[in-house]
Amino acid sequence: MLNLDLFDDPGRDTGESIALADGALALCGAATSIADTLLAEIRAVEQQAPFRSMITPGGYTMSVATTSCGRFGWVSDAHGYRYSPLDPDTGKPWPSLPTVFTEFATECAARAGFHDFLPDACLINRYVAGSRLSLHQDRNERDMRAPIVSVSLGLPAVFLFGGLKRNDPTRRFRLSHGDVVVWGGPARLRFHGVLALKDGWHPATERCRINLTFRKAG
Ligand code: MD3
Ligand code: FE
Secondary structure (H helix, E strand, O other): EEOOOOOHHEEEEOOEEEEEEEEOOOOOOOOOOOOOHHHHHHHHHHHHOOOOOOEEOOEEEEEOOEEEEOOOEEEOOEEEEEEEEEEEOOOOOOOOOOOHHHHHHHHHHHHHOOOOOOOOOOEEEEEOOOEEEEEEOOOOOOOOOOOOEEEEEOEEEEEEEOOOOOOOOOOEEEEOOOEEEEHHHHHHHOOOOEEEOOOOOEEEOOOOOOEEEOOOOO
């Protein structure tokens, strides 16, 4: 995790935690040692619920490919963004949340002061060169008191972190392999996005970046 505004960032080392803002805590490299286990589980999930490019309510095809696991999965179509217990592509329930996912997310949330976080959804985003996520808020979850735990795997990305209003100024952070960020409290409804991924190669994911977000959706 590198704050691109600061050259000398003490939080870039594994094991450091840095407050990005009130309610947003970065746990640098917290997922590095568990990354291969998480990636093996992602491969199992995608056998049952393949990555696909969802259509936005505005009619655009997302450049990020998504899938989900857990009681609820994130879906987007002409009718809007929402959570659904069924995968619209297969008509079946999403694959269940692997135990290691739940335990890791709960542990990270607790390290940030959110005790008893129990996710019921994990959105899995896959980026290739050029994939981006425009500035948005995550507001489809029922209980905004629950944080979101994000895990970055593979190629690094530049994350844009804004305010509570779309036009508030943004800061940029680099999210690297193994970085975990817990977003809650006053940070929970802040606008955020991801700049277009640069081409590259990472030993864990080859030419892509994968981001997991653990949520309490229902
Ligand atoms: C700040 N994903 O899936 S993770 C998303 O890297 C999403 O794929 C990005 O934004 C990605 O919705 C960013 C970091 C993140 C996730 C949720 C947040 C930051 C957040 C919710 C509120 C505030
Ligand atoms: Fe988001």
